[in-house]
Structure formats: structure tokens, C-alpha cells
Amino acid sequence: MNQYDKASSRLVPYPSGALVPERDLHAMPVLEARHLGIDFGGLTAVDDFSVTVGATEIAGLIGPNGAGKTTVFNLLTNVYQPTRGNIMLNGYSTAGKSTHQVSKMGIARTFQNIRLFSNMSVLDNVKVGMHNHINENLLAAAFHGFGYGKAEKAAADSAMELLDFFHLADLAKAPAGSLPYGAQRRLEIVRALASQPRLLLLDEPAAGMNPSETHELMENIRRIRDTFHIAIMLIEHDMSLVMGICEGICVLNYGRIIAKGSPEDIKSNPVVIEAYLGKQGG
Amino acid sequence: MIHFLQTLISGLSLGSIYALIALGYTMVYGIAKMLNFAHGDIIMVGAYAAIVAVFQMKLPGLVAVLAAVLVCTVLGVTVEFLAYKPLRQSPPLTVLITAIGVSYFLQNIALLIFGSEQMASPVIMKLPALVIGGVQIDGITWGTLAVTCIIMLGLTLFINKTKMGKAMRAVSEDKGAAELMGISVNKTITITFAIGSALAAIASIFYGSAYVYIRPTTGAMPGIKAFTAAVFGGIGSIPGAMLGGILLGVIEQFAKAYISTLWSDAIVFGVLVVVLIVKPTGLLGKKISEKV
Amino acid sequence: MEKKNTFKTALKRLTTKKNPLTVAMVAVLYAVIAYLVYSGSASRQLSNMLISVSCYIVLAVSLNLVVGLLGELSLGHASFMSVGLFTGCQLALTLHNAIPGMPFWVRLPLAMLFGGIMAAAVGFVVGLPALRLKGDYLAIVTLACGEIIKSIITNLKIFGGALGLSTGPIYSNTKTLLPYAIVLVFLTMLLMMNLKKSRYGRAIMAVRDNRIAAESCGVNVTYFKLVVFMIAAFFAGAAGALYGHNFANIKATTFDYNMSIEILVIVVLGGMGSVRGSIIAAIVLRALPEMLREFSDYRMLVYSIVLIAIMLLNASPRFNELRGRLTVKNIIAVLKKKKTPVEETVEVTAGGEK
Numbered sequence: 001m002n003q004y005d006k007a008s009s010r011l012v013p014y015p016s017g018a019l020v021p022e023r024d025l026h027a028m029p030v031l032e033a034r035h036l037g038i039d040f041g042g043l044t045a046v047d048d049f050s051v052t053v054g055a056t057e058i059a060g061l062i063g064p065n066g067a068g069k070t071t072v073f074n075l076l077t078n079v080y081q082p083t084r085g086n087i088m089l090n091g092y093s094t095a096g097k098s099t100h101q102v103s104k105m106g107i108a109r110t111f112q113n114i115r116l117f118s119n120m121s122v123l124d125n126v127k128v129g130m131h132n133h134i135n136e137n138l139l140a141a142a143f144h145g146f147g148y149g150k151a152e153k154a155a156a157d158s159a160m161e162l163l164d165f166f167h168l169a170d171l172a173k174a175p176a177g178s179l180p181y182g183a184q185r186r187l188e189i190v191r192a193l194a195s196q197p198r199l200l201l202l203d204e205p206a207a208g209m210n211p212s213e214t215h216e217l218m219e220n221i222r223r224i225r226d227t228f229h230i231a232i233m234l235i236e237h238d239m240s241l242v243m244g245i246c247e248g249i250c251v252l253n254y255g256r257i258i259a260k261g262s263p264e265d266i267k268s269n270p271v272v273i274e275a276y277l278g279k280q281g282g
Numbered sequence: 283m284i285h286f287l288q289t290l291i292s293g294l295s296l297g298s299i300y301a302l303i304a305l306g307y308t309m310v311y312g313i314a315k316m317l318n319f320a321h322g323d324i325i326m327v328g329a330y331a332a333i334v335a336v337f338q339m340k341l342p343g344l345v346a347v348l349a350a351v352l353v354c355t356v357l358g359v360t361v362e363f364l365a366y367k368p369l370r371q372s373p374p375l376t377v378l379i380t381a382i383g384v385s386y387f388l389q390n391i392a393l394l395i396f397g398s399e400q401m402a403s404p405v406i407m408k409l410p411a412l413v414i415g416g417v418q419i420d421g422i423t424w425g426t427l428a429v430t431c432i433i434m435l436g437l438t439l440f441i442n443k444t445k446m447g448k449a450m451r452a453v454s455e456d457k458g459a460a461e462l463m464g465i466s467v468n469k470t471i472t473i474t475f476a477i478g479s480a481l482a483a484i485a486s487i488f489y490g491s492a493y494v495y496i497r498p499t500t501g502a503m504p505g506i507k508a509f510t511a512a513v514f515g516g517i518g519s520i521p522g523a524m525l526g527g528i529l530l531g532v533i534e535q536f537a538k539a540y541i542s543t544l545w546s547d548a549i550v551f552g553v554l555v556v557v558l559i560v561k562p563t564g565l566l567g568k569k570i571s572e573k574v
Numbered sequence: 575m576e577k578k579n580t581f582k583t584a585l586k587r588l589t590t591k592k593n594p595l596t597v598a599m600v601a602v603l604y605a606v607i608a609y610l611v612y613s614g615s616a617s618r619q620l621s622n623m624l625i626s627v628s629c630y631i632v633l634a635v636s637l638n639l640v641v642g643l644l645g646e647l648s649l650g651h652a653s654f655m656s657v658g659l660f661t662g663c664q665l666a667l668t669l670h671n672a673i674p675g676m677p678f679w680v681r682l683p684l685a686m687l688f689g690g691i692m693a694a695a696v697g698f699v700v701g702l703p704a705l706r707l708k709g710d711y712l713a714i715v716t717l718a719c720g721e722i723i724k725s726i727i728t729n730l731k732i733f734g735g736a737l738g739l740s741t742g743p744i745y746s747n748t749k750t751l752l753p754y755a756i757v758l759v760f761l762t763m764l765l766m767m768n769l770k771k772s773r774y775g776r777a778i779m780a781v782r783d784n785r786i787a788a789e790s791c792g793v794n795v796t797y798f799k800l801v802v803f804m805i806a807a808f809f810a811g812a813a814g815a816l817y818g819h820n821f822a823n824i825k826a827t828t829f830d831y832n833m834s835i836e837i838l839v840i841v842v843l844g845g846m847g848s849v850r851g852s853i854i855a856a857i858v859l860r861a862l863p864e865m866l867r868e869f870s871d872y873r874m875l876v877y878s879i880v881l882i883a884i885m886l887l888n889a890s891p892r893f894n895e896l897r898g899r900l901t902v903k904n905i906i907a908v909l910k911k912k913k914t915p916v917e918e919t920v921e922v923t924a925g926g927e928k
Binding site: 311317365368369371372374375376377378379380382383384385386387389390391393394502506509510513517544545547548551552554555558559562563564 | 641647702703706707709710711713714715717718719721722725726728729736831832835838839842843846871872874875877878879881882885886888889890
């Protein structure tokens with residue numbers, strides 16, 4: 001019996017009113033953002049953004065181009081410091097933290113325009129992802145002693161395991177920049193997973209993929225959640241992927257949330273249809 | 283008070299020399315995206331050209347200036363063609379090292395031809411000193427100021443009003459788009475080097491008049507100062523280079539007059555560091571924000 | 575007991591496991607040199623430049639950490655050496671006067687350590703702007719910092735002012751200094767090679783390749799940038815203290831941006847991030863000009879032409895294709911072919927600019 005079956009995905013409200021899958025109701029939500037907002041020189045990019053993501057939820061963030069989706073990811077990872085509102089990760093506030101500190105608090109992400117360490121090997125990319133889980137100080141690094149061997153061995157083993165999970169193990173020694181596009185996208189996910197996050201943010205993971213690759217990606221995303229028991233939030237334009245795997249969906253337009261709910265709710269929501277297609281004639 | 287005004291005016295004069303050189307740095311940077319480290323040595327070549335023209339060929343002053351401008355312009359364009367053009371697609375560091383190589387080359391050629399002994403440069407502008415309200419201004423000083431003001435005005439008009447100027451701005455904005463619009467990027471870069479070198483030649487005449495003695499390494503220090511001025515004002519920005527150059531000259535003269543000659547360089551560079559830390563792209567530089 | 579064991583394995587690894595070819599190369603080289611020096615058959619010219627070349631190796635390898643691994647352009651590396659030289663040598667002079675009986679093998683390492691630490695402290699300060707600036711802006715700031723440091727040292731009485739520091743009392747000849755130079759070169763080389771293959775090195779390279787992604791992976795960019803500047807400055811400073819012992823008088827104006835550029839050229843020619851390349855380039859670029867002293871009028875000219883030619887050749891696709899075919903079998907044939915384009919470029923450049 002799969003603990004992540006259809007029935008457990010039904011959205012139910014927390015006492016606060018935020019919706020999460022039923023199975024996550026008794027766990028602490030991995031992410032709680034309240035009234036987030038950011039202005040760029042007088043221009044409000046995102047305003048009053050509130051979202052709750054359950055501990056093992058696959059959540060979707062959709063909206064037309066320029067709606068502010070990536071900006072939300074940048075706010076959640078503190079690449080941009082929010083002008084208003086607050087973020088709780090696993091119950092801890094991320095206010096005033098820098099990006100690398102937020103990463104240690106259990107959030108990892110991929111990027112819309114792939115950002116790999118292209119001159120480094122695939123394996124080293126994953127090891128950078130493990131940065132804060134390798135027990136190796138400056139002395140060990142400089143002298144290759146004091147536990148260096150053990151730490152490196154452990155890191156290499158778990159990195160290879162992760163790479164194998166995404167069929168990248170054969171390419172471990174290749175420079176990341178030389179990988180084909182699809183493999184680069186997968187490597188970005190592996191690198192993000194290597195930091196052992198509780199919440200994985202995927203920014204347009206299916207961009208540039210054909211339907212069969214998209215289907216494989218969908219399976220992979222589900223497999224990540226089922227294997228690592230973590231929450232995933234993704235930005236995507238491919239509606240078949242979003243509707244196929246997301247449990248809770250949040251629709252953004254002009255920096256504001258215009259709808260929230262299950263795929264069924266979103267599909268039939270007239271406000272969403274209007275945002276995507278424009279007002280129907282008349 | 284008089285001392286203050288005199289310092290200010292000599293600062294403006296020195297600053298306008300820096301500004302002329304800085305314009306060369308900044309225009310080349312804006313358009314070719316490279317640090318032309320050899321630009322300072324063009325000044326040295328211009329100064330030697332003036333010496334040869336006046337003392338050996340016995341040419342009249344104005345013709346000597348034209349000769350220096352011609353020599354520097356041809357040199358600048360030649361260097362660009364031979365050394366920088368093949369490196370358009372190379373990483374910036376490769377181009378930087380090449381420019382350093384060119385700088386060494388020019389210095390050592392000059393060393394072979396003229397020797398390491400310093401040579402006196404000719405006084406080309408013989409202007410009477412002005413006395414305004416008790417402040418005495420040397421002929422060189424106000425002459426430098428006046429000529430650089432005219433040149434900067436002309437350059438600003440050229441950049442903003444002429445077709446070539448617009449092409450230069452377009453190339454510095456976006457090389458690819460400019461090329462698609464039918465602008466010849468190579469030609470634009472060549473013209474930029476020509477203008478930058480011509481300005482350096484004029485700067486060399488003023489520099490020679492003010493500091494008199496020229497040696498093969500003469501170009502290095504004003505070159506570095508002008509480079510600093512260009513960065514100070516925001517490298518790639520033409521008004522920035524003018525502002526940066528003039529401010530740098532004024533700061534340097536005030537530091538020399540009121541604090542200490544020994545510390546003046548440290549103060550100039552210190553101001554640069556502080557300004558860049560507060561405003562990382564210089565005074566008038568465009569803010570670069572990285573899209574995530 | 576356990577501690578001792580880990581230390582032993584550390585030492586073992588330090589000397590054997592990584593990059594054996596580079597280590598072997600340097601070891602053989604120094605063995606030959608040491609034999610020549612101590613048997614007395616080394617020429618005066620050779621022994622005169624040994625300490626200087628060794629210091630340049632240390633400088634180049636440490637600058638490579640900043641330029642090659644971190645990817646930041648630094649034009650002020652010579653000033654770190656200068657800081658280490660003046661503070662280290664001043665300490666040595668003070669110790670020499672205060673405790674006349676102090677053995678040399680205690681005093682020199684102390685001076686090098688002190689010089690290194692002082693340089694690292696300055697490196698920390700110079701590294702601070704690197705947190706906000708990048709590319710050409712950072713390059714000019716490091717250059718400016720170098721010039722400021724030069725001015726400060728020149729104007730401080732404790733370092734002899736404009737006349738320079740008289741290091742006569744602590745002057746030592748090559749024979750005395752060589753063992754320390756060898757230890758310093760090996761230490762720098764091994765540490766840099768080890769660092770590259772560690773969590774630290776990976777984090778530094780990640781910052782170079784993509785700062786934002788590195789930060790998202792939990793890499794503290796501020797910390798690593800500062801650490802890199804400090805480590806590089808430390809070794810430059812230690813080399814400086816050693817360098818100073820080989821002269822009777824030393825002026826701060828020697829360590830200006832021209833020297834920083836010289837080190838940068840070594841790093842770029844040797845190959846970004848390559849320890850072995852830096853070592854070879856440092857030896858070739860420092861030793862060749864010394865040997866060409868008879869042609870002193872032309873040697874800098876030749877140097878500049880070679881520099882330009884190498885850069886142009888590296889960028890030319892035809893040459894790279896040629897180099898791609900460089901196998902042991904074809905090596906002689908390729909070398910013959912390579913010569914023609916070099917000379918052509920040189921002639922064109924020289925003819926056009928005269």
C-alpha cells in the first residue's frame with residue numbers, strides 16, 4: 001500500500017484555514033509563508049503571497065509569464081530579502097538569514113536557466129550540494145588527513161547513489177558543462193537533493209523537454225517524494241505535468257495569488273481561465 | 283583662500299589631463315569590453331613624438347601636435363588590429379595579458395630608441411599667465427583646462443549627435459543587436475581606438491608641458507591614475523570618465539597641498555576604494571543586477 | 575595514540591598520494607639544485623636566483639588560488655609579499671638584536687610565520703571589497719590597495735622610510751636559505767593541490783562557476799572569498815620574509831603593481847588553476863631573463879613579444895588544432911610546424927609597431 005495514494009492527497013484545512021493533503025495534517029507544514037511582498041524601486045513584484053506546504057506535499061506554482069513565480073522562489077530562498085511578510089521553514093523563521101543559511105535550514109532549489117558548476121565534474125557538482133554534510137575542516141582539506149579520507153569516501157558513496165537514482169552515474173567524471181540538456185536538468189535536481197532538503201523547489205523542470213521526457217520527469221518527481229519523503233514545490237508551464245502530480249496548486253498573476261486549491265478546483269476556476277486566456281469575448 | 287583657489291585650479295587642470303586619458307580607457311572598455319592596459323604607454327609615445335617633431339625635425343608647435351596625434355592614432359589602430367582583433371572571442375584575461383604585453387613592448391621599444399635617460403619635452407603652448415582677483419593661473423594650466431573643455435564638449439556632441447557616435451553607443455549597449463542593425467562592429471571598434479589614442483596624444487602634450495621630463499616608463503603612472511579615474515566615474519560611461527578624471531586630479535592636488543606629497547597617491551587610491559565599496563559600479567556607472 | 579596515528583597518515587598523504595608527477599618533478603629539480611649548490615659547482619648566477627625563483631613559485635601558486643580557483647582578478651599580490659617581507663624581516667632584526675643567541679633555524683621560520691600572518695591580516699582587509707565588487711572593478715581595487723600598502727610602508731619609519739629597510743644584519747646567502755625555500759615551496763604546492771581536491775576547493779570553484787548556485791547549495795560565499803584571500807596572502811607574506819633575508823637592503827617601491835602583474839602573467843601562462851603550470855611558468859619566466867642577461871637591452875622586448883605571441887597563438891584555432899595533434903610520435907614534426915607561425919606573428923607585430 002502506498003502511503004501517498006490518491007485518497008491521502010485530498011486537501012483538508014489546517015485550523016488556520018490553509019489547505020494541505022490529508023496525510024500531512026498532523027505533521028508540521030514544511031513551509032508557511034505569510035503575506036510576502038517585495039518592491040523593486042517602487043514597483044511591486046509580489047504582494048500578499050501566502051502559502052502553506054505540507055510535509056510531503058507536491059505543490060504547484062503556476063501563472064502567466066511575468067507573474068512573479070521565480071521571484072517567489074527567490075524570496076523563499078532569501079536570494080531577495082522580502083520587503084514584507086514572513087517565512088517559516090519547518091517552524092523556524094528565515095527572516096534576516098542569508099541564502100546559504102536558509103539552505104542549511106532545509107530548502108534546496110533548481111534554476112530556470114540552468115546554473116551548474118560547468119567547469120567541475122558531475123560528481124563534484126553533487127559534492128558541492130553536500131557541502132554542509134561533509135565533515136571536513138580546513139586542516140583536513142589542507143593536509144588530506146584528520147578524517148579527510150573517511151569524509152570524502154562517505155560523500156562520494158552517497159553522491160554516486162544519488163546519481164545512480166537519476167541514471168547519471170556513468171557520467172560522474174564528465175564536466176557538468178558538457179552534459180546534454182536533459183542530463184543537466186537532472187543533475188541540477190540531484191545537486192539540490194544532495195543537500196538533504198525538506199523542501200525542494202523546482203523552477204520549470206520540464207522546460208525544453210519533449211512529452212516523453214516530461215513524462216519521465218513526472219515519474220522522477222513522484223519517485224523523489226516517495227523515496228525521500230520530502231515536500232516539493234514546482235513552477236511549471238506544462239499543465240499536463242502540473243495537473244498530473246500536484247496536490248495543491250497556487251495561481252499567481254501580476255504578483256498576487258488569484259486562486260488556490262486542488263487541480264480540479266483550478267481547472268474549473270473562471271478567474272484562472274481568464275488570467276491565462278484573457279476575458280472571453282463579450 | 284588664494285592658496286585654496288590656486289590648488290583647485292591646478293587640480294582641475296591635472297584632472298582634465300587624467301580625464302582625457304580616462305576617456306580612452308572608458309570608450310574602449312564600453313565598446314570592446316577590454317581593459318587596454320597599454321593605453322598609458324600611448325601617452326609616452328605621443329610625448330616622444332612631440333620631442334622628435336620639435337627638437338629634431340624643427341617643426342612648429344602646432345604641426346608637432348598634429349604629428350603626435352597622427353602617430354598615436356596610427357599606433358592605436360595598428361595595435362588594435364594586430365594584437366586585440368584576433369582576440370575578440372577570447373576570455374578577458376587573455377586580452378588583458380596581451381595588453382600588458384603590448385605595454386611592455388612599447389616601453390622597451392622606446393627604451394631602445396631613446397634610452398633610459400629622461401628627455402625634456404618641448405613647451406608648445408606659450409600662453410601668458412592670467413591673474414584673476416589675486417589668483418595667478420599659469421598659461422599651461424588655463425590652456426589645458428580650456429582645450430580639454432572644448433574637446434570634451436566636442437566629444438559629447440560627437441557621441442550624441444553623429445551617426446558614428448550613435449553606432450558607438452549601440453555597440454557598447456549590445457554588440458549582437460548592433461550588428462543585426464547593420465552596424466559594423468569592427469569598424470566601430472577601430473574608430474574608438476583611433477579617438478582614444480588621439481585624445482591620449484593631446485593629453486601627452488599637456489602632460490609633457492606640465493611635467494617636462496619624459497622617459498620610457500612615463501606613461502605608466504598617469505595611465506594607472508586615468509584607469510583609476512575611469513573606474514571611479516563608472517567604467518564605460520563617458521561623462522563618468524570626465525567626472526572621475528577631474529575629481530581625481532582635484533583630490534590629488536589638495537592632498538599634495540594640504541596633507542602631504544608622500545601620501546597623495548595613497549589618498550587618491552583610498553578615495554577610489556571607499557567610493558567603489560559604497561557604489562560598486564563607480565559614480566556614474568550603470569547598476570548591474572544579476573537575474574536569477 | 576589515535577591523534578598521533580591520524581597525524582602520521584596525514585603526513586603520509588601529504589607526501590605521497592596526490593599529484594605524484596608534479597611532486598616528483600619539483601623534488602628532482604630541487605635535488606639536483608641542492609647537489610650543485612652544496613657541492614660548490616653551482617654557478618654564481620644560478621645560486622643568486624634560486625631564492626628569488628623559489629619565492630616566485632610560491633607567489634604564483636598562491637595567486638593561482640585567487641585567480642584560477644576563485645576566479646577573481648587580483649592585481650595586488652606583490653603587496654602581500656611586501657607586507658610579509660617588511661614585518662617578517664623587522665621581527666627578525668628585532669629578535670637578532672634582542673636575543674643574539676637565538677638560532678637561525680628558529681628565527682627565520684618565526685619571521686616567515688609572522689610575515690605570513692601579517693600578510694593574511696592585510697589580505698583579509700583587501701578581501702573585504704571582493705565581497706561587493708567583481709571583475710574589473712575588483713581588479714582596480716586590488717591594484718589600488720597594493721599602491722596604498724606601498725605608500726604606507728614607504729612612509730613608515732619602522733620600515734626604514736623611503737631609504738628602505740636595511741636587512742644587512744640578518745642577510746643570509748643562498749646556501750643557508752635554500753632548505754627553507756624548498757620547504758616553503760613544497761608546503762605551498764602540496765597544500766594548494768590538496769585544497770583543490772577537498773570540500774574547501776570545491777566550494778571555492780563553485781563560487782567561481784556560479785555564485786548564486788553555490789550560495790543556494792549552502793556555501794557561505796563571504797567566508798570562502800575571505801579565506802582564499804587570506805591563504806594566498808599568507809603564503810605570499812611568508813615568501814616575502816624569506817626573500818628579504820636574501821638582500822641587504824629592500825625598498826617597498828619594488829613591490830608595485832608591475833610586480834603583481836608579473837606574477838599574474840606567470841599564473842595565466844601556466845594555466846588557470848594548474849599548480850604544475852604555475853611552477854613551470856615561474857621557473858621559465860624568472861630564470862630565462864636571468865640567463866639572457868647579456869642581451870639585457872633586448873630581453874624585455876623579447877619577453878613582451880613572446881607574451882603577445884603566446885596569447886595570440888592560444889586564441890588561434892589553427893594552432894589549437896595543431897596542438898591537439900601533439901603526440902609523442904608527432905612531437906618533432908609538430909614542433910617544426912609550430913615554429914613558423916611563431917616567427918611570423920613576431921615579425922608582423924614588431925614590424926607594424928616600430
